Amino acid sequence: QDPQTPDWPPDDSGSVWLDDTAGQSSTAADTEEDRRRALEKSIYVLKELIETEKHYVSDLGLVVEGYMAALCSRPLPDHMNGKDKIVFGNIHQIFDWHKE
Numbered sequence: 001q002d003p004q005t006p007d008w009p010p011d012d013s014g015s016v017w018l019d020d021t022a023g024q025s026s027t028a029a030d031t032e033e034d035r036r037r038a039l040e041k042s043i044y045v046l047k048e049l050i051e052t053e054k055h056y057v058s059d060l061g062l063v064v065e066g067y068m069a070a071l072c073s074r075p076l077p078d079h080m081n082g083k084d085k086i087v088f089g090n091i092h093q094i095f096d097w098h099k100e
Contacts, residue, residue: 053098060095063088 068088 057095057098060091060098064091064095 068084068091071084
């Protein structure tokens with residue numbers, strides 16, 4: 001049911017009957033439900049962040065341990081020597097920091 005729709009019927013004059021005790025318990029239940037939903041959303045976001053970080057570290061590992069290792073094992077043309085720092089920067093340090 002829509003939370004803005006009253007749980008009780010309006011009287012003939014079009015106004016809504018008010019029951020303070022019902023409103024308080026309803027408000028407490030709504031607040032508890034809102035907290036539960038907010039907690040579920042927060043947990044979902046945290047799980048998504050952790051999964052994203054795992055994929056990021058895995059992809060960094062493929063670059064560092066795969067592609068860069070293959071580049072280092074073969075001689076590079078003279079005009080490319082030392083330019084790996086331009087392309088890859090400090091990717092080793094980034095990978096080491098994130099995998100811990």
